[in-house]
Amino acid sequence: MFRCFLAGRPTKNRAKIAQKNMEYDTIVIGAGLAGLTAANARAARGERVLLLAKGHGACQWASGCVDLLDAPEHPLAAIAQLAAKHPLHPYARVGPAALHGGLKLLQSACSKMGYPLVGSPTQTLRLPTALGALRPTSLVPLTMVAGEARQLAAGGPLLIAGFRALRDFFPPLIAANLRTQGFPATSCYLTMPNSERQRDFTPMNLAHLFERPAFRENVAQQLRAHVRQGGYTRIGLPAVLGLHHAVTVVQALQQTSNALIFEIPTPPTSIPGMRLAHALEQAARQAGVHIQLGSWVVRGSGSQKRLETIYSAAAAREQRHHAQHWVLATGGILGGGIRREPQGALRETALGLPVHSPSQANEWFHPHLFAPGGHPIFQAGIATDQHLRPLDAAGQIMYTNVMIVGSALAHCDPLREGCREGIAVATGYKES
Numbered sequence: 001m002f003r004c005f006l007a008g009r010p011t012k013n014r015a016k017i018a019q020k021n022m023e024y025d026t027i028v029i030g031a032g033l034a035g036l037t038a039a040n041a042r043a044a045r046g047e048r049v050l051l052l053a054k055g056h057g058a059c060q061w062a063s064g065c066v067d068l069l070d071a072p073e074h075p076l077a078a079i080a081q082l083a084a085k086h087p088l089h090p091y092a093r094v095g096p097a098a099l100h101g102g103l104k105l106l107q108s109a110c111s112k113m114g115y116p117l118v119g120s121p122t123q124t125l126r127l128p129t130a131l132g133a134l135r136p137t138s139l140v141p142l143t144m145v146a147g148e149a150r151q152l153a154a155g156g157p158l159l160i161a162g163f164r165a166l167r168d169f170f171p172p173l174i175a176a177n178l179r180t181q182g183f184p185a186t187s188c189y190l191t192m193p194n195s196e197r198q199r200d201f202t203p204m205n206l207a208h209l210f211e212r213p214a215f216r217e218n219v220a221q222q223l224r225a226h227v228r229q230g231g232y233t234r235i236g237l238p239a240v241l242g243l244h245h246a247v248t249v250v251q252a253l254q255q256t257s258n259a260l261i262f263e264i265p266t267p268p269t270s271i272p273g274m275r276l277a278h279a280l281e282q283a284a285r286q287a288g289v290h291i292q293l294g295s296w297v298v299r300g301s302g303s304q305k306r307l308e309t310i311y312s313a314a315a316a317r318e319q320r321h322h323a324q325h326w327v328l329a330t331g332g333i334l335g336g337g338i339r340r341e342p343q344g345a346l347r348e349t350a351l352g353l354p355v356h357s358p359s360q361a362n363e364w365f366h367p368h369l370f371a372p373g374g375h376p377i378f379q380a381g382i383a384t385d386q387h388l389r390p391l392d393a394a395g396q397i398m399y400t401n402v403m404i405v406g407s408a409l410a411h412c413d414p415l416r417e418g419c420r421e422g423i424a425v426a427t428g429y430k431e432s
Helices: 002-021 033-044 075-085 090-094 096-112 149-154 171-180 203-210 213-230 246-257 271-286 420-429
Strands: 023-029 049-053 117-119 125-128 134-137 139-141 158-163 185-190 234-238 260-264 290-293 296-303 306-313 318-328 338-340 346-348 402-404
Touching: 023 033, 033 049, 033 096, 033 271, 033 318, 033 420, 049 318, 075 090, 075 096, 090 096, 090 420, 096 117, 096 139, 096 271, 096 420, 125 149, 158 171, 158 213, 171 185, 185 213, 203 213, 203 271, 213 234, 213 246, 234 246, 246 260, 246 271, 271 290
Parallel strands: 023 049, 023 318, 049 290, 158 185, 158 234, 234 260, 318 402
Antiparallel strands: 117 139, 125 134, 296 306, 306 318, 338 346
């Protein structure tokens, strides 16, 4: 009995400690690029941060590059013009200092993981896509930089290589479209080693295979044979060259094949996008951020225009979380942070915030989905003040201690404008 009494006391103390540990300076809801940037930025400022999310965010749906704005040459100058013309746009709300700070934070996290991002917000880079088109971006992983359009134009013969078993990546299609743009590209399919032919060849499985020396050497020798036969100076491969050691994989392939290697982003699942998320997650944990995945925030409560508590779904009950400040980074329509109700209205899924969206049902329909002005539904989001605090339908602040960041914001169309990552890191970095 005496032993049982003593055994019970530490359990009670642990419960008190656990309850105390639930108090944070800031809780970030969402683990996409915006949420991870916000968690890192606030931890760097000395705050105690908890990141809650139902999953790993939408980074795996993106290219793994950092798009600031679809501008012909100078994204930073174009952003300034956009902000001046559209004062409600998120770029206008946060200003250039937040963008520079967010980019610096992201580049630092990636460099520490051995996965540098190269480029500049003052220059537009153009990289091949999985269709052979050239898409504009600003910062790119080191594993992709040898495929930038200016370098391809200055180089010699170009080879696009892949595996027949990898779905949605077709080297002949990519090479043909590159040729129509003036690049001397040809294509080939590589042979999968016999020991690996029974696998399901998803991008993730191939990424793990490339981190195995035997598999990597087999592929490198095949590439070397093609280089000897065709005199290729650069080789484009699907962006599956390792999950945690991509730069090492590329360097090994280059050394053996005697050609520059570059990755071409594939349709989802995006391995480069996952690398960005892993870099920021690793940096956040090292900074003391507590990351709790599998937590679907379902509602919140507060008083006097302050959010005090949120509730996340758990196995048998709702779990309560308390903090002084909150960052909502659950994404927009594509990310699942905003959903359409059966009656037709849009709903923000975590806190029940009002969504700024087309008011009439007929505005949901548009004869040209990709018209120059964009579809009005993709401008839907949460309206905020200049400090990114949510507003109600009358334009009044709902919560003074809540910030909205990333694709959940209204008055922008990140996909059409080519600024998804830029808005994520700029708003995520912004100070409260």
